[in-house]
Amino acid sequence: MTTPPQYPSYSGGNYPGGNYQGGPQGPGPKPSAPGTVTAAFALYVLAALVSLVGVFLVFTDAGTRQIRDALRDTNTGNMSLDDLVRVTRTITVAVVVVFLALYLFFAFMMRAGRNWARIVLTVLSALSIASSFAGSVAATRSWATWVTLVFSILAIVLMYLAQSNQYFADSKAYRKGAVYR
Template sequence: MSDSTDLPRFPQDVSPGPAGAATPRPGTINGAFWAFLAATVISIVSGLLVLTQRDTLADALRKSDTGLTAQQVDQATTVALVAAVVIAVIIALLYLLFAVKLRAGRNWARIVLTVLTALQVLSLLAGSGGSWIGYLSCLAAVIGVVLSFLPESSAYITAARTVRR
């Protein structure tokens, strides 16, 4: 069992100094950032793959017995696909913003990313029909959460909070 003195220590009272020097960012925070970035990219790819499901969506609309004409089915399919892609891009951009803020040492971003990842895991466990790409994105996000809560990351976030005060 290792002693807690083996862990890197970040100063608890860090001042930016004359040049505004920041607390060194540990590799765990960088790793968490890249894991969340990977989860974001994978999610965008997943969102774009929805575009390949046009025929499946149109068939589902036709079978729903809504009395839609062929032109209405085509329009509804287009609107649904565009909406899905726009929503995926907006969510990905927000996820990216949170990852950047985590990298800057913001604890609130770590909490938001943890909640979003927990919701993603719950969604997959609830059997929402996740695909392999959804599981891959979830795995990357879980790795990001774990890395963001390691002792080095917590010390960095605490030190960054002290610098901002």
């Protein structure tokens, strides 16, 4: 009968998963989101809700008039202006619902400490801010657009404050350490 091989004990050696002293150590406590990240998350959720309310404004009489005015000079081919308004509404709702679902997904990932989600939210917010000042969109701005803009700008600022930066760095270190354990 053979005896099992004896493996050396690693006391005090540094290895990719951390410092092994007589066996694997736990990853330590998971970093908790600071108030700045929590506030940015709340602002993104509120911005999504305001945008959802805003998209339903296209179904009001004022929204219909704005769409009609924006599309009046469009070459519609064989489509009537009423059909074009209906298609525009449908596409608007579909795009907004998909966009908001992704937006909320990224907000949840950002709150979980994923830096890539913070970057994606920053880019999406910047694009949204820039597009709201573009030609035809600027003509149809509503209160919902302004509220969403303010929330997005505040959320971007909050995500890059010192506490937030430390949280994202700590979350990354926690995940890296947890991979090897």
